[in-house]
Amino acid sequence: MNKEYDVVIIGAGVAGLYAALQFSGDVNVLMISKRELTLSNSSLAQGGVAAVLDKDHDNFKLHIADTLIAGKFKNNLSAVEKLVSEGPSDVMRLKDIGVDFDKEKSGELSKTLEAGHSRNRIVHHKDSTGKAIVDTLIENVKAKPNISIKENTYVFELDKVENGFWLGLLSGTEISQVGARFVLIATGGIGRVYQYTTNSAVATGDGIALAHMLGAEIKHLSRIQFHPTAFAAENERERFLISEAVRGEGAVYLNCKGERFAFKYDERGELAPRDVVSDAVIRESIATGSEKFYLDITHKDPEFIKQRFPMIYSRCLEEGVDMTKDKIPVFPCQHYLMGGIQIGANAQTTVEGLYAAGECSHTGVHGANRLASNSLLEALVYSRSAAENMSEKLKKSGKKPLGAAPKLTDGKGRELPKGIRTEIRKIMQDTYFVLPKPEKYQESYTEVDKIVNDLITGNYELTPDFIEARSIAIVAGIILGELKEGINL
Template identity: 40%
Template sequence: MIIESDFLVIGSGIAGLSFALQAAVHGTVSVVTKREIAESATRYAQGGIASVFSSEDSFDAHIEDTLVAGAGICHEDVVRMVVEEGPQTIRNLIEWGVKFTTTLKGDEYDLTREGGHSARRILHAEDITGREIERALVEAVRLNPNIQVFEDHIAIDLLTCAKLARQPVSDNCCLGAYVLDIKEARVKTFSAGATLLASGGAGKVYLYTCNPDVASGDGVAMAYRAGATVANMEFMQFHPTTLFHPNAKSFLISEAVRGEGAILRRRDGTAFMEKYHHLKDLAPRDIVARAIDNEMKTYGDDCVYLDITHEPAEVVRNRFPNIYQTCMEFGLDMTKDWLPVVPAAHYLCGGVQVNTHGQTDVRGLYAIGEVAFTGLHGANRLASNSLLEAAVYASKAAKHAIDALTTQPVSKPSSLPEWDSGTATNSDEMVVVSQNWDEIRRFMWNYVGIVRSTKRLERAMRRIQLIQAEIEEYYWNFIVTSDLIELRNLATVAELIITCAQQRKESRGLHYTIDYPERDEQNGKKDTIVKKIF
């Protein structure tokens, strides 16, 4: 079955849906998403979206905060572009129906502050900002006749000129993708003039993550296999504060809680962040995550505690209604109790390398949002810059893709090959998938987590190479399932993270190794690049 459209969007978060709405003005759009359309990392974003929206703030201040957090390797031209286009991007979201929280008077937006920011510039919708953004975008997409949404569909691989030719080509291009209809258990061919990867991050490659289950690195893995350049995969951000509770499934406690005065404490009540950074509890995420990790290992504790009990109870409940209610469901009253918290994998700062239009080096293929490496985040993302980046690049990519369809269209063959399962059979050994899935996530957490070493990375590489060989054999022998597709992608992403981490012989931002604990300003101020050799 072949499905044709002008634009193919893989992913349904803020990046994919923002792009789809703008592209739909000029052509037909197919949106492919693994679960129901609202299930994305965007939906779970609590804190907000950063933008200069106050006369007391400035572009230069936001740029400087981003550069400082990025630890010296942000692309300054990209930082300036994203920051300066922030206000218009916010207005676009408001026009699509996003309702940000206003002050009590209702005449201006309630701006809050998060770690690493020098001013209050975070627009939010209470403490469920992502859910509100996703709600508005989904409603707008549902009403657009030019957009067709394919839920419960998972992309398997990109369809490229090189793949059709069965050899490398000088001008590789993307023609669409093979996609598994999960419910019908059949593979469809999606053909498009422009293909957008907006598939999110890869938090599920780690044992502990606050990402949704869909974050299995699909876009990065597919792009890499298609020949696109991947960069800075060693920079996985660990959110410092996820709720430590057996039934919480790594529920995230927003950075905004510390922004409103919460203090991190040991079990005995000692506040410890002042010994790690002058901003104390408002230090950048990489520093806070490493500090918590160190405190837990030093004192043998399973967690540390987040204390906001000194703030007025009514203020806490009103500012964080969702967090408050969720914690209450677990028997924790954050107005009276310290919240037990631990770090968890949160955000991938590397990804598929793109230019300022969201273009990859495979013609006709774009990547935006967490799947992409734009240069904005450097070695560590500044809080609430992710939603901003995704929305800004959605506009940039949509404009470029629309222009390219008329000025530089990808030349497609008269017919594209449909998926061929060959002699593959149904598997009767799904234990292979579950075993490898569990093993990857455990050794990535233990060997390639918050603190790394040369020996740990070597051990991780040996293990992932063995697992990769096993997965490839399994992949070609058995009919594909969504679990097998995700496992294959997780293994690819794990190897890319390890490869990039081995290249960086220093500690910078989110990459910390005990063998090279200092920054190497002479050799380290560059991106780590990986490209598949065919």
């Protein structure tokens, strides 16, 4: 017998976990995570969460202005107002449920500055804020008897039926179905569409692909943020982030000849916004014919570096680089997706009963470029809004019976040829990485479109590889389609 839930949440990052906590005990919730609960972009967040908490030195107008400037005024103003005005109480709620944000001696939350913010308003836990938040949220979620959790389970299909949805799940080799009156997609970003990304292995855009296949509106998927400083490991996939705060504390960006170059491209030098510095690095790379770049903070006191950046320090050490003595090899990377599944103020998509929140969604908050530390805030505000809206609807309309479940696949089919994901990543890297290459749009789109069609009609065996390759292909196709049509540029 198939199990039915009031709410199914796809994803266990900050958006999924925080949403789950909002439901009262009589709402039965299932939260699904395709890998272990702690593997997500949320767990990787370093810097912190932006919120106006110090009304003596900061106010909503300033945070709104900073967000609009970073977003090049392409933001949705009412979404930004909601983010900024509602966010502080969500951040305080995190503190109340046990997130150990760093504090001043006075006991006040410590607030730091990041590029693009005109005031100190980033609350943080050392340089591993995301992990501190995720660990606390998981603890709280596990204590709630109305929430069930399925780890290592891939949602591969989402069907709309009367009064709700049916989801197809793959756990190991077992294929099953669950029903839901409401679904929240909280599947995070799309970093793995690129060769170079700071994102975790789960960031393959699965939720965006599922929503797209169901006919939900997807918007501005080609608004992608490239971070200028990811560790340039020999192993191409794992590129951990060297936080902006390292440049904030005085690190300088050097080219292959050991020369500073950022001021040649912008008067703000290394502290210009992310997109500007990334752009400067790629132009300098073309000028020098080399992808070798470094961050150098060796002029600072070693003890200060270890205290201020314990996580980055130890990650660099694991790669054989002692940042107190050695220059850190860095290069730009795909980092964040501003676009996504289109949602309104209550996080509803264009499909009745389907919600989205976090990095997979598009609220319009970030405009053309995300302001640092606004994304965790967005995940909190909009996932709470989604849960509030679903709760209201459940109260009003009661628990109506779900339409019949569609026929479930047996998962059998042809073996997926190797290298599809690598091929798409290469196409994306060559076509649109920091500096767009319009002359390649049409050809790249045609190639990816062919792959999408083959994956959808090719009767392939249902495996995690197949699910992720299909998602990456669909997402790449939408991005290239937007670029080809001249949307966003």
